[in-house]
Amino acid sequence: MIIEAIIINGLMLGAIYSLLALGFTLIYGVSGVVNMAHGSLFMLAAYVFFVFTFQFPIGIFWASIVAVLATGIFGSILYRLLINPIINDEVAVLVVTVCAALILEQAVILQFGSYRKAVPSFVAGYVEILGVKVTYSMILAFIASLILFLILGIFLSKSKVGRAMRAVSQDREAAMLIGINTERLCMMTMAISAAIASIAGILITASKTGIAYPDMWQHPLYLSFAIVILGGLGSIKGTPIGAFIIAYAELAFMYLVPGAMSLAGAVVMAVMVLVLLIRPKGLFGKRIEME
Amino acid sequence: MVKRYFRAAYLSFLVHVVDIPPRFFAFLIFIIFLLFPITGPPESILLMMIIANLMAIYGASWDLLVGRTGQISLGHALFFGIGAYATALLYVYLNLQPWATIFIAALIGFVIALLIGFPCLRVKGPYLALVTMAFPLIMTGVVYYFKDITGGERGIYGIPRLFPFLNYNQQRFAEYYFTLILMLISSIIIYKIANSKTGIVFLSILDDELASKACGINVTKYKIMAFAISGLFASLAGAVNAHILSSASAASFTLTISFMPVIITIFGGIGTIYGPISAAYVLQILDRYLLYKVINVSTEWRTIIYVVIVIVLILKWPRGIARTAVDKLKDLEEARPVEVVYKKMKKKEESSGGSIHAPS
Amino acid sequence: MHLLEVEDLTKSFGGLIAVKNVNFNVDEREIIGIIGPNGAGKTTLFNLITGYLKPDSGKIRFNGEEITGLPPYKIANKGLARTFQIVRPFRHLPTIANIMVALNSPRGKKRIEWVKTPERKAMEMLEDVGLSEMMLEPAENLSHGDLKRLEIARAMALEPQIVLLDEPFGGLSPVETEYMVKSIQRMHLDGHTIVIVEHKLHALMKLVKRVIVMHYGEKIAEGSPEEIAKNDKVIEVYLGKVA
Numbered sequence A: 001m002i003i004e005a006i007i008i009n010g011l012m013l014g015a016i017y018s019l020l021a022l023g024f025t026l027i028y029g030v031s032g033v034v035n036m037a038h039g040s041l042f043m044l045a046a047y048v049f050f051v052f053t054f055q056f057p058i059g060i061f062w063a064s065i066v067a068v069l070a071t072g073i074f075g076s077i078l079y080r081l082l083i084n085p086i087i088n089d090e091v092a093v094l095v096v097t098v099c100a101a102l103i104l105e106q107a108v109i110l111q112f113g114s115y116r117k118a119v120p121s122f123v124a125g126y127v128e129i130l131g132v133k134v135t136y137s138m139i140l141a142f143i144a145s146l147i148l149f150l151i152l153g154i155f156l157s158k159s160k161v162g163r164a165m166r167a168v169s170q171d172r173e174a175a176m177l178i179g180i181n182t183e184r185l186c187m188m189t190m191a192i193s194a195a196i197a198s199i200a201g202i203l204i205t206a207s208k209t210g211i212a213y214p215d216m217w218q219h220p221l222y223l224s225f226a227i228v229i230l231g232g233l234g235s236i237k238g239t240p241i242g243a244f245i246i247a248y249a250e251l252a253f254m255y256l257v258p259g260a261m262s263l264a265g266a267v268v269m270a271v272m273v274l275v276l277l278i279r280p281k282g283l284f285g286k287r288i289e290m291e
Numbered sequence B: 001m002v003k004r005y006f007r008a009a010y011l012s013f014l015v016h017v018v019d020i021p022p023r024f025f026a027f028l029i030f031i032i033f034l035l036f037p038i039t040g041p042p043e044s045i046l047l048m049m050i051i052a053n054l055m056a057i058y059g060a061s062w063d064l065l066v067g068r069t070g071q072i073s074l075g076h077a078l079f080f081g082i083g084a085y086a087t088a089l090l091y092v093y094l095n096l097q098p099w100a101t102i103f104i105a106a107l108i109g110f111v112i113a114l115l116i117g118f119p120c121l122r123v124k125g126p127y128l129a130l131v132t133m134a135f136p137l138i139m140t141g142v143v144y145y146f147k148d149i150t151g152g153e154r155g156i157y158g159i160p161r162l163f164p165f166l167n168y169n170q171q172r173f174a175e176y177y178f179t180l181i182l183m184l185i186s187s188i189i190i191y192k193i194a195n196s197k198t199g200i201v202f203l204s205i206l207d208d209e210l211a212s213k214a215c216g217i218n219v220t221k222y223k224i225m226a227f228a229i230s231g232l233f234a235s236l237a238g239a240v241n242a243h244i245l246s247s248a249s250a251a252s253f254t255l256t257i258s259f260m261p262v263i264i265t266i267f268g269g270i271g272t273i274y275g276p277i278s279a280a281y282v283l284q285i286l287d288r289y290l291l292y293k294v295i296n297v298s299t300e301w302r303t304i305i306y307v308v309i310v311i312v313l314i315l316k317w318p319r320g321i322a323r324t325a326v327d328k329l330k331d332l333e334e335a336r337p338v339e340v341v342y343k344k345m346k347k348k349e350e351s352s353g354g355s356i357h358a359p360s
Numbered sequence C: 001m002h003l004l005e006v007e008d009l010t011k012s013f014g015g016l017i018a019v020k021n022v023n024f025n026v027d028e029r030e031i032i033g034i035i036g037p038n039g040a041g042k043t044t045l046f047n048l049i050t051g052y053l054k055p056d057s058g059k060i061r062f063n064g065e066e067i068t069g070l071p072p073y074k075i076a077n078k079g080l081a082r083t084f085q086i087v088r089p090f091r092h093l094p095t096i097a098n099i100m101v102a103l104n105s106p107r108g109k110k111r112i113e114w115v116k117t118p119e120r121k122a123m124e125m126l127e128d129v130g131l132s133e134m135m136l137e138p139a140e141n142l143s144h145g146d147l148k149r150l151e152i153a154r155a156m157a158l159e160p161q162i163v164l165l166d167e168p169f170g171g172l173s174p175v176e177t178e179y180m181v182k183s184i185q186r187m188h189l190d191g192h193t194i195v196i197v198e199h200k201l202h203a204l205m206k207l208v209k210r211v212i213v214m215h216y217g218e219k220i221a222e223g224s225p226e227e228i229a230k231n232d233k234v235i236e237v238y239l240g241k242v243a
Helices: A002-031 A038-055 A060-086 A090-112 A136-158 A160-170 A172-178 A182-209 A214-231 A238-256 A261-278 B002-017 B022-039 B043-069 B077-094 B098-120 B125-145 B168-194 B197-207 B209-214 B219-245 B255-268 B274-294 B299-315 B321-329 B337-352 C042-049 C072-078 C095-103 C112-116 C118-128 C144-156 C174-189 C201-207 C225-230 C232-237
Strands: A126-129 A132-135 C004-013 C016-026 C031-035 C057-062 C080-082 C162-166 C193-197 C210-215 C218-223
Touching: A002 A038, A002 A132, A002 A136, A002 A160, A002 A182, A002 A214, A002 A238, A038 A060, A038 A090, A038 A182, A038 A214, A060 A090, A060 A182, A060 B299, A090 A214, A090 B125, A090 B255, A090 B299, A126 A136, A132 A136, A136 A160, A136 A182, A160 A172, A160 A182, A172 A182, A182 A214, A214 A238, A214 A261, A214 B125, A238 A261, A261 B098, A261 B125, B022 B168, B043 B168, B043 B197, B043 B219, B043 B255, B043 B274, B077 B098, B077 B125, B077 B219, B077 B255, B098 B125, B098 B219, B125 B255, B168 B197, B168 B219, B168 B274, B197 B209, B197 B219, B197 C095, B209 B219, B209 C072, B209 C144, B255 B274, B255 B299, B274 B299, C004 C042, C016 C042, C016 C218, C031 C042, C031 C201, C042 C162, C042 C193, C072 C080, C080 C144, C095 C118, C095 C144, C118 C144, C144 C162, C144 C174, C174 C193, C174 C201, C210 C225, C210 C232, C218 C225, C218 C232, C225 C232
Parallel strands: C031 C193, C031 C210, C080 C162, C162 C193
Antiparallel strands: A126 A132, C004 C016, C004 C057, C210 C218
């Protein structure tokens, strides 16, 4: 019973996590930015979704659209104002994006209070697969993630912008020499990354957790970098693999070790630390460190 | 940065117009710190200054690591929390008294820093930052899981205060002087390390690791050394803090606690050591007194204000955080490591008539 | 036994072979030069010898001891020092402190007098290269020529047995180049073994007794400066590029 639960839930979770981590690795690959506010974008989307399904209900579909757009715009502004000016200093970018995340958290507390807010699910009802209760929302989320991931994959390999992104992530200077406007591309990447994070945010809150709370930005952030580091920085292929491994590790831990809810997050981080120390490249990473 | 200009301007005013040498000015401040409790301030103000003393140690410890070797730690709460829990657990299980446990806790922090520094400091910049962020999280999970030992989400309560034999009114008084002395000793130690020969090596690592290696320096060893010293003082601050608040909880492992020394150091001037120390006081007074008592600003807005100022300060630095470190050294009126050296040599030259050239 | 033995050294990056089966030896008190067009692999060779890169195959021996794959600081402490092609001073430290960093290495601490008064030793090194007036200046205020001299003084502060100089004449004016030539000659007279990678051939040929020529990662010729100047292969490689 537990094993099936782990397997089925792991599939769902892994798919959504892939999406989340993809956004993170995309912005890192293209602009070298480790965006500590990635989880905040996730959170922002969840809250906007909440606002437009509860406070000003315009239907789940439109609420999602608004949430994605709002997050995308916010991400672009964040990049333009705060990240771009200091993009050469990795450490400064880290600190500044953490600052942005903190500001957003405080803003959320000011606006919505620090208690959890219930977020409606997409579709009511559930089905039993292999003896495990699977809500229609989760199935929807799963399918949506897969489709989106596929679309993004095609976008990256076939479209002009996508190919430009891959070029810049491989060799920034060479890309500039070919005439790619890296700065504009980075802005675009950021917008896409934010949009992806927002979609993941809506999918997870609406289909799985059902709640939004002010420090919900931390877990997705830590997940994102654990996944990306495990899968290999800069590797699109490694991301879903890393995502499923992490998803299953998290679930296995939660189901099999009783009362270890809080430890699950710690386990994810411990995995990340181990990977960084033993094999910093991750499974399929491309970055080479000179030292 | 505004603080820096203020301070420089004021110092300048004192030195040139009023004709007070900088050393005397520092001495004046010290006297004020020493005597102010006698004026009978309310307990909340005393408490504020006590916390400020500890934050000064905490901030200075971070600055030594990040400002002098350039190794960024975004998880310094790890040591703060370890200090708190170590001293609490030593009391609960071994019934040791605070006077012993706070220093044992500092040592534990030192050892932990050595242990995790060894593998972690082999990775650079952003990776190191991520790894350091992970540890307080892992500790939070551990603390919640082993709740029978650590008190779980509630934490450990009823830890003895430092001076239980005094009556209630005198306790904060005594705690203030204790933390003040602790702060002075810690600051002097950290400052001396930062401006010693070891400190020169630290700066060389900050400037150019590859060149430092070419000079025969085992860069990783020095990074671990800085990390360990930093961890020791951060744990000390956390341990004393637990006794001041009479409790230890997982709140010590939060990102907010990790970010405090970042704010303090960036405010005060990264790499200067005395900058974060001063800023700790300014920020505590600003936070606890001005924005809380005088104008009642909510916690959230206060956090936003500080964080926004941090962002503004960072954006104003084209050279980046780590590099600005040593720039601040140029503004010092105090002795730089080499000026001390030069003074020594001049003395020797005068006494032995040696052949050392003096720069024009 | 030679002081430095490089045996069958090979290093490639991705598909590009930077250094291929390079063999050469350096004996004590020799002063030799390594030349070759840009991209010949000279700096990669230096990085391999000094531990900044690990070779794919091959061995490096120093004083009979194998040092292949050792980290750079260990190699420096054994007495093999280097300078960098693009100067790497400790920009914010005062000039004298730049030297003092080297004096804080295990090798630097071996001399007790240095441990007690490293400033004295550091001053001597600065005097040797004529930088004593800039003693307290932050290194970033120094001119390019001064920085080149500082780079050498810092390497020499380790009192190495052998020094690898990577383009010591790069960006120097004719006057500065002359000064540098004299400095290097003095270093050689003091008993140090020197290996120089350089492009400015006329300065180099005056200094060295033996020349190794590299091209596309391979050693294509070795001999005295006169022999090399007449070598057909070398002339072909440098056609039109003689300094």
